Amino acid sequence: MVDGIELVSSDKELPAKVDVVVIGGGIMGASTAFELVQRGLTVALCEKGVIAGEQSGRNWGWVRKMGRDPREMPLMIRAMRIWAGLNEATEAETGFRVTGITYFADTDADIARYTAWMEAVAKFQIDSRAISAAEAMALAPGSTKQFVGGMHTASDGMAEPTLATVAIAKAARKRGAKIYTNTAVRSLDMTNGRVSGVFTERGRIACTSVVLAGGGWSGLFMRNLGLRLPQLKLLSQVMRTAPIEAGLQGCGSGRGFGFRKRLDGGYNMSMRAAHPVDIVPDSFRYMKDFQQALGNERKSLHLRIGRRSIEELFMRTSWKPDQKTPFERYRTYSPTPGKKVLDAARRSIDGIFPALAKAQVVERIGGLIDVTPDAIPVISAVPEKPGFFLSCGYSGHGFGIGPGAGQLMAELVTGETPCVDPTPFRFSRFSDGSKIEHWPIGL
Template identity: 50%
Template structure:
């Protein structure tokens, strides 16, 4: 079944001959970067090989959360929550953002203690987050049969509509003067004296002084063509949505067996709370050493399979001429088949926890590829080897909520403005400078 319906964004017809910055990728990260740069008066061109928001930016769960994030992302996510609050007004469009709170269920006392320790990461941010007892959870979220020791509840967390957000931000960037090009793959970057001087697209060349690669799961392939080794793999997440259902919880909830978010249409987005599929592909062997620490920590939550995706990616060339069609022109949208078993398991767990979902009707299932880094922290960084080249990718399933702030940070880097948060955790050079690349388990 194809992916979810995404609010269409019609690309501009005219290819500019030059601009200040080219953004590669029309997901929420690329669109947010383009909006920030355009608002600062730069001439921006966003190039998307397919459609705006058609890959993981529209296929994610729609959570806008600071709770239970990797502590290294907390300062940036605090900024993102502030941006989301005013995003509809800023863009003049609806993103579906609402502060409805997110609840993480603690099945036992150890999990409860772990969540209480995590909560200290919010000290000083004036963001309400507290531990609920099982009885208090019943008062906050009625109608549950969950067996638990308690829960972490963060009322400041929110939700939004993935199928609306990236398109709204892209259109706002165009309102501010950005050029939005769809079905316009970038084949490569041109340099002069070692620095960025332009890009070559399937529709022609664009001169520029800066490029931002926000290509999601495609970023490693693109970067590798130009000698930039970006360790990145893909994880398949399977999602379903229900038809509108009355009587379900308002809060977004994570539990071991399921994760749910109420949608604007009254239905629910449902996914497995702890399990994903990893296709073994050629890049799995290339980056095995880099990802080994993460695999040791997270292997219980991953199902590895050797299937058709291995052959599919084996056929994709890693080198190509900029005079010929690139792989991105033959693969406009990643639209993987979801796991029916995982989505059914999630729905079963949800029905056991909330009997109201016995009446739920499945409207659609879809799959999406999450782009992950070895430490599950994104790269938001300049690339020292090529002045003017920047990367914003590897958000490891955390990109939707943090996207608006990631775009602001990327714009700060491109323009040389003092960033609002410490850049060190997101620097690209951490993979090559001898730093310990560490996955903080559980986030």
């Protein structure tokens, strides 16, 4: 049990053969498995730790179109439709609610950035709109800060991270998926140039397709296969409070604060765009790929030598199928939340929203987000290994898009017409000479 949520138990015997093995029990792996079983395929989902143990159980829980890279917008619109029916489809509570999301502006420069984003996504006709100072203040009851305006999307909302991911995984199981926790996948088995199975720490499973939805571990898995995936990790963090009546509804953020009113009556509180980043060997390996991203996000990144710098320096990067891997050593990666960032967030939030100053923080949570050079995901076949597919690199905003990404991945595996154009998400963009363009995350 985590926060009163019964986690997903493991099935016992590994199957000899399935149609698809899904690696990773975050929201991407769970959603992909759920979509695949609904299409009549047999699926084994293997998770090295527990379902929703990493990013998908640690995030802020925002489900938003607002502020997204325009290339993600068609898939996010699709995801929103799925969220709307997800409680019914999973026959469980995912915590999804349409609450509205607000970005509060301190300066005219903030408003100019919001306006530029609204212009960039105008063709999608979503309901994001500029709000006046009076409207912003009405959405921030009790605020001691005078906002000059903001941007609001009434149709955006939230879901509860662990609740939703567990609900989707359990629904996949109800429809026939087998789920194996504490089961790391070490490598692929290839026969005559295409995927014929996976090697797990508990033995081999034969299959015709493999989907790697391994979050921040995907780059390492690929590296052992001789494939280059430019992927880095940033620390993100959040505080969870006990239930409290503080007046603020939905989700909102501005300079020095971010909040979400949770389903249990407490708040998630943090500060947006503040990420400690441990310098690791991959920082140098992929430095060139991330040059533009580093430039755009430099104000929100705090580079440092941390625990992960040492861990990754000595981390094994290649192995044979019968050898123990880092996936088994790090079952559920639980980084220490950044004290400096969360202390600063607490001071800032208490100052702006005195009603929240009385909130008791019951948990501080850290999670590593996996980012790509263009801050949009890879949802793609891997042409070098026929039968192998990749779903990762959600760059800090994958929870909301998760159900849509699961549908798209299932369609790529089955060869159906995809629900949206998958071209922007192709793996080959990092190697075929395409121009990689980064849209700033911290709008």
